[in-house]
Amino acid sequence: MDFEIEARGLVKRFRGAMALDGVDIAVASGEICGVLGADGAGKTTLLRCIAGLYRPDAGAVRPGRAGRDRVGFSPQGFHMYEDLTVAENVQFFGSVYGLDRATLQQRADELLEFAGLSQFRSRLAGQLSGGMQQKLTLACSVLHRPPILLLDEPTTGVDPLSRREFWQLIEALRADGSTILMASAYFDEVERCEKVVFLHEGRVLAAGTVDDLAPAGASLEAAFRERMALASSGTPNGDLG
Amino acid sequence: MELSKRFGDVTVVDDLTFDVAEGEVFGLIGPNGAGKTTLIRMLCGLFTPSGGRATVLGFDVAHDQRRIRERVGYMSQGFGLYGDLSVDENLRFYADVYGVRDSAYVDAVRARLGLVEVRHLVVDDLPTGVRQRSALAAVLVHQPQLIVLDEPTSGVDPVARDGMWRLVRELAREGVTALVTTHVMPEAAQCDRLALLAGGRLVAAGTPEDLIDRSQLTVAEISVSSWKEAFARLQMRWPSAALHGTRIHIPVADHSIDERDIRHTLEGLEVRSLIWQSPTMEDAFIALVDANELAVEHQE
Numbered sequence: 001m002d003f004e005i006e007a008r009g010l011v012k013r014f015r016g017a018m019a020l021d022g023v024d025i026a027v028a029s030g031e032i033c034g035v036l037g038a039d040g041a042g043k044t045t046l047l048r049c050i051a052g053l054y055r056p057d058a059g060a061v062r063p064g065r066a067g068r069d070r071v072g073f074s075p076q077g078f079h080m081y082e083d084l085t086v087a088e089n090v091q092f093f094g095s096v097y098g099l100d101r102a103t104l105q106q107r108a109d110e111l112l113e114f115a116g117l118s119q120f121r122s123r124l125a126g127q128l129s130g131g132m133q134q135k136l137t138l139a140c141s142v143l144h145r146p147p148i149l150l151l152d153e154p155t156t157g158v159d160p161l162s163r164r165e166f167w168q169l170i171e172a173l174r175a176d177g178s179t180i181l182m183a184s185a186y187f188d189e190v191e192r193c194e195k196v197v198f199l200h201e202g203r204v205l206a207a208g209t210v211d212d213l214a215p216a217g218a219s220l221e222a223a224f225r226e227r228m229a230l231a232s233s234g235t236p237n238g239d240l241g
Numbered sequence: 242m243e244l245s246k247r248f249g250d251v252t253v254v255d256d257l258t259f260d261v262a263e264g265e266v267f268g269l270i271g272p273n274g275a276g277k278t279t280l281i282r283m284l285c286g287l288f289t290p291s292g293g294r295a296t297v298l299g300f301d302v303a304h305d306q307r308r309i310r311e312r313v314g315y316m317s318q319g320f321g322l323y324g325d326l327s328v329d330e331n332l333r334f335y336a337d338v339y340g341v342r343d344s345a346y347v348d349a350v351r352a353r354l355g356l357v358e359v360r361h362l363v364v365d366d367l368p369t370g371v372r373q374r375s376a377l378a379a380v381l382v383h384q385p386q387l388i389v390l391d392e393p394t395s396g397v398d399p400v401a402r403d404g405m406w407r408l409v410r411e412l413a414r415e416g417v418t419a420l421v422t423t424h425v426m427p428e429a430a431q432c433d434r435l436a437l438l439a440g441g442r443l444v445a446a447g448t449p450e451d452l453i454d455r456s457q458l459t460v461a462e463i464s465v466s467s468w469k470e471a472f473a474r475l476q477m478r479w480p481s482a483a484l485h486g487t488r489i490h491i492p493v494a495d496h497s498i499d500e501r502d503i504r505h506t507l508e509g510l511e512v513r514s515l516i517w518q519s520p521t522m523e524d525a526f527i528a529l530v531d532a533n534e535l536a537v538e539h540q541e
Contacts, residue, residue, distance in 0.1 A: 038398040039368035076396070129273030157318075157395045159272040159424050160523050161530060164483060185398055186425075191486030210487065220486070221399070228400055 004029045004148055004179035005050060009059035012045050012202075019045040021202040022059070025181075027195060029147075032170070032180040034190035036224055037199035038232070043183035044076060046199065047150045050181065063148060072146035076153050076183075078133045082126025086117055086136060089125050090143065097144035104143070111139040115169060131162025138169060142178075149173065151182040155189065167192075187221040198224060200231050245292040245441075246279050254280050254441045256293065261420060261434075263386075266413045268432030269422045272530060276441040277422045278318065281389055284420070285315045298386055311339070314380030314388040318395065320372060321379075324365035328356050328375045331364060332382060339383035347382050354378045354408070370401025377408065388412065390421045394428060406431060426523040437529055444533045449522055456525040459517050461491040461503060466511040474506050485521070492524050 005027035012020040020042045027033040035043050048054045051073045052065035063070050080089045090112065094104035112118045115135040120128065125136060134154055142149065151170075155163045167189070174180060184190050191210050198205040198213070205227050206213055214223040246254040254276045261267040269277045282288040284297050286306030295302045300309050322331050328351075336347050351357060354374045364372055373393060380388055390409070394402045406428065409419050413433075423429055429449065436446040445455050465471035468487045475482040475489055479498070482491045491498065503515060520528070 036399075038400055039370045041398075131273045153396065157273075157392060157424060159275075160426055160526050161272055163424075164527070167484070185396070185402075187399070188484075188486045192484060224399070232400075 002029055003027060003062065005033070005181050006062040007046070007050060007059065008061075010046070010049060010056050010061055011058035012042075012049055012054060013057050018202050020049065020056075023199075023202070023204055025197055025204065025207065027179055027181055029179050030174065030177050031195055032174055032182065032193040033195040033197060034193035035181065035183045035197045035199055036185075036187070036190050037183075038228065040201075041199040042202040043199055044152055045202075047073070047152050047181065047183060051150050067148075069144070070146055070148050072141035072144070072149045074137050074141040074149070074151045074154055076156070078125075078130075078137065080125040080133065080136055080140070083124060085122050085124055086112070086128070087121040089136065090140060093140040094143050099144065107143055107145075111143065114172070115139045116165065129159075129162070131158045131166070134158050134162070134166060135169065138166070142173065147178060149178050149180045149182075151180065153183050153185060156185065163189075187219070187224065191220050196220065198227055200228065205231055245290065246276075246283055246288060247291040254283070254290075257438070257441070257443050259436050259443060259446050261418060263418050264413050264416050265433045266409060266419045266421065266431075268429045268435040269420065269438065270424070270426075270429050270435055270526065271438035271444070273424075275438040277438055278391055279441075280438070281315070281391055281420070281422065284309075285313050285389055286310045287315075311383070312386050314383070314385035316376050316380045316388070316390045316393055318391045320376035322364045322372065322376050325363060327361050327363055328367075328378075329360045331375060331379055335379040336382045341383050346384070350378050350381045354381075368401075369397050370404070373397050373401065373405060374408075377405070381412075385417065387418045387420065390419065392422050392424065394423060394425060402428070426521065426526055429526075430522040437526065439530050439533050440537065442533075445529050452529065453520055453522065453525045456492075456520055456528040457494055458492045458520045458524060458528055459496060460520045460524055461493060461498065461500070461515060462518055463489045463491070463503065463507070463515050464513040465489070465507060466513065471507055471510050475503070478502075478506050483524075483527070485523070490521075490524060492520060492528055 003026040007023050007025045010020050010023040023046060037043050049056050050061050051071050052068040090108045094108060112121065117132060117136060120132065128136065138154065155166055158166060190196055196210055196213055197207045210220055214220045245256050271277055283290050283302055284295065286302055286309035290303055297309050298312050302309060332347055332351060341347065351360060354377060356375060356378055359367060359371055364375060394405055413419055429435055432449065434448050435452055437444045437452060445452050468489065472484055472489050475491060479491050482489055500515065504512060
């Protein structure tokens with residue numbers, strides 16, 4: 001099997017604290033894999049290791065540092081220049097990726113149309129609604145047509161309508177053959193992924209298809225809560241846990 | 242209240258009317274940019290309305306802003322804590338700002354929110370869920386009669402989200418009114434009543450059940466073996482079809498779709514179940530916002 005995204009025995013420590021403690025995941029070409037986990041479970045660290053932004057302390061990742069130009073990375077929160085317009089942001093990220101002017105112009109047009117942002121080209125990014133900001137972030141992260149997409153909670157703070165539009169973009173990218181790894185806090189989003197990983201305190205608690213994890217019509221949410229309750233006795237998470 | 246707020250030429254909150262009762266958990270929902278945060282800031286006495294009138298806890302939002310601020314706990318998006326200070330330092334800061342002298346009360350709030358163990362830790366080092374509980378503690382130290390929480394669960398994991406809602410419910414039982422915004426529809430469905438805003442206007446208000454009724458929908462929920470293929474076919478035929486996880490919802494007004502039509506469209510695929518049910522909060526939200534947009538376009 002050819003895995004576009006892979007981690008084997010991945011370990012990452014920060015000042016001695018274990019953030020990832022031997023994580024194995026594998027996502028085949030054209031799949032979407034969703035990562036669910038509590039705050040501090042290691043989701044963001046996992047994505048950053050796979051994107052090659054952090055060097056693992058042990059284990060191996062793919063694509064990692066060597067394959068950074070094959071990755072589109074959409075970090076948590078909004079990281080566009082708020083005092084630049086939509087078009088200027090796209091221009092900036094395109095030039096960072098080294099696209100020539102003609103190519104950039106063509107892709108910018110395509111992507112803004114695709115993201116429903118064409119009529120907002122000249123609006124300052126800081127004045128877009130949360131849903132539009134997330135769509136702009138996604139558009140900028142795929143300007144260089146990366147085969148691999150890493151998305152860190154891309155729909156947090158996004159209203160239900162925009163979330164639905166955002167997913168149409170994701171599905172279109174998947175249909176084009178992108179391989180996607182996504183951290184999410186929403187069960188209904190993760191249910192649409194071919195593969196699901198429950199991450200807890202830097203370890204994979206469970207992984208598989210939705211049917212593997214929540215058999216016989218049980219909801220993924222119920223399965224997740226059950227596993228978390230079993231695993232989280234003694235979590236250093238304040239007194240309420 | 243009937244309220245409006247303009248920034249320059251832009252009317253962000255446009256002639257809005259609703260009321261919230263004491264001890265109620267009242268949800269504000271609406272698309273990004275609907276005006277929820279602007280509304281909240283007027284109600285907390287932070288923005289002065291451009292028109293209309295509103296009272297909060299019996300005080301006028303245009304004239305009694307200081308009295309309102311003394312009695313309201315406002316937790317902004319992003320929680321509003323000092324990230325480089327510890328939990329205790331933040332709580333002390335807020336207690337000082339509000340002139341709270343009863344340090345035993347502050348201790349009680351800290352204990353109630355499960356923050357004793359982490360009280361010396363710097364806020365930026367805490368998991369989001371604990372940071373959020375610290376923020377809630379900070380808005381409770383002056384014993385507000387009303388708490389206003391702007392997207393309190395944004396970016397917070399599912400387990401911590403449950404804990405947050407349990408606390409809000411508990412406080413409401415003790416008589417603390419809560420005004421909460423959220424984009425998570427299962428959370429909205431837990432509120433006593435809701436106001437749905439879009440484009441600065443009130444689209445609908447009532448209990449979650451009222452809003453669901455108001456959408457006048459029934460939903461065909463379909464579970465199919467190859468849901469991607471099924472969804473592509475159904476959406477081609479009925480553009481309002483939507484995925485909820487791997488199940489497909491087709492919202493239908495007045496039973497205008499025949500079940501045989503759906504099965505025909507899915508010919509060759511294994512339909513595991515097809516049931517008719519009431520819409521979810523999310524179905525209702527989208528239907529009401531869509532209907533409102535159509536109505537607004539029609540007017541203009």
